[in-house]
Amino acid sequence: MQAALEAVNNGRKIKEVARSFMLPESSIRDRLKKGEYYDPRLGRKATFSKEDEKELADHIITLAKTFFGITQQQLRKLAYEFAATKNIKHIFSREKGMAGKCWVYAFLKEILGSLCDFPEPTSMSRVLGFNKTEISLFFRNLEEMTEKNAYPAKRIFNVDETGITTVQRPGKIYAPKGVKQVGKITSGERGQNVTVVCAMNASGCSYIPPMFIYPRQRIKPSLKIGGPIGAQYECSKSGWINEELFEKWLRHFGKYISTTTKDPTLLILDNHASHSSLNAYQYCRENGIHMLSLPPHTSHRMQPLDVTFYGPLKAAYNRECDLYMKNHPYEKITHDVLASIFNKAYLRVASMDKAVKGFEVTGIHPINPNVFGDDDFISDPIVEGFTSENEHSIKNDISTEALSTHVTNQNRTDR
Incomplete structure (x- = not known):
């Protein structure tokens, strides 16, 4: 059709062109009259x-x-x-x-x-909190601290808390076509959350043994069976971290990194209220631990543990729970076996590449203030x-x- 229209515009007669190109004469006249030269397509006009x-x-x-x-x-x-x-x-x-x-x-x-x-x-706080002004301020502080202290990758750590439960989330299964309700056995309908505090460094060579925080009054020996080597076990009424427990974790952290004021360590963490006590500040000051807080409501994009580690960890934990239920069909997952199940998943996921990638994609190490483009900032x-x-x-x-x-x-x- 396009060639036919060009032939007519070059002086050839319409009837002759219609015979040559085997096209309806009326179609050619209609295109010339309306001035429409779009490609032909099936069906009505869009x-x-x-x-x-x-x-x-x-x-x-x-x-x-x-x-x-x-x-x-x-x-x-x-x-x-x-x-x-x-x-x-x-x-x-x-x-x-x-x-x-x-x-x-x-x-x-x-x-x-x-x-x-x-x-x-996605909460409104996260949408509005992740903005260019806050992120630029964080990277400016990070650059100033790094220029002053020259932290090597092995001295840059990220710490964060996450929750695991005694009732796993089942994965996809195969089932007959057409079945509307498909079930899979779990430990129960509602589980109890246990907080786990993890930390890793930018070189990927060091994962601090995690801290478990159980929602109970006191720790019993059976809670530690099969858990990660060197892990710390604590409890609180709610099962969440508080100022006292964070201070205990800092001492646990200091024991494994052997930090000093002459060889300081950079600890990146969120701005949770439990991280800002005076005792925690004094301990960090005496032991060369420099804390840098992430901007509020940005951990989903800025926290290395959130970006590359906790997702695979929880997926692996759910798989281990499924295996446990298959091997122990008449037993529920309780706090007594939670640490051992978690340890199996933790050992598989705590790899060097996940730690290195987590710090890289968040722009923390190597420092890259331009890791987020203009399209990433919404406010x-x-x-x-x-x-x-x-x-x-x-x-x-x-x-x-x-x-x-x-x-x-x-x-x-x-x-």
């Missing part, structure tokens, strides 16, 4: 042009990056309002005020490449056309004016 579809796709991607991803119904409504605003001829339902499902499936397949997945719940999403009273309903009422959504990197002053 509602939106390629430029319009790209604008819609870019807007959807922007919303997803700003943690305001839209659902299928919202996309259908957005497409209808977009067509109506631009006076684009369409066959969408005027009664419902939205595009059809077939249009959505075709749009997602052709433009976005795939359907959306279930989102991971104060602003949707034009919404007042402060109804901004909270953005997920339920995406309007066409939202196509002008943009993200600002202004400093927040309300933290």
Whole structure:
């Protein structure tokens, strides 16, 4: 068709061109009359042009990056309002005020490449806390401390707490097709959480033996059976860490690294309240432990243990729990066997490459303040056309004016 139109424009007669290219004469005349030179395609003409579809796709991607991803119904409504605003001829339902499902499936397949997945719940604090100002301040402090003390990789540590439970999360299994409810045996329906404190260094050659914190009044010998060599066992009423237990962990940490004021150690940790006691500060000062706190609500991106270690550790722990239940079908997983099960997973996961990669991808070692690009920083999403009273309903009422959504990197002053 394109060659035929070019032949006619070069002076050849339409009837002659139609015979030569075996095309309907009426089709050639229609293309010349309307000035349409797009590639022919099966089915009716698309509602939106390629430029319009790209604008819609870019807007959807922007919303997803700003943690305001839209659902299928919202996309259908957005497409209808977009067509109506631009006076684009369409066959969408005027009664419902939205595009059809077939249009959505075709749009997602052709433009976005795939359907959306279930989102991971992300708190507003994390969305707003991870901003360029806070991250830049952290790296500036890190650079100043490193220039002053020249910490080698083996002297840069990260410490963090995580929770493990006596009821594992079962993995995927094979089951007959069509069965709606598939079960797998676990230790119980609700488990008790035990806090585990882990630490590793940037060289990957040193993992500090973990500390277990049980939700009980006192420690009994059976809790230590089969646990990691050198591990420390403590208890608290809630099973969570507190200032007193963190001070005990610091002494446990100091015993394994043999730090001094002449050969200091950098300890990177989050800003949990238990980490800021006066006794902890004095112990660190006397023993050459320099603590550097991560910005609030950024551990999911900045904490090496969170980024590369705890995910594989918990997956391995769940597998070990499954094996234990198969070998002991009539026994529940209790605190007495938790440490031994955890130890098997810990020994498999605590590898050098995970530690090195964790510090590398967070930009802590080697120091890389540019590890996060502008697209990684999201703060104060602003949707034009919404007042402060109804901004909270953005997920339920995406309007066409939202196509002008943009993200600002202004400093927040309300933290």
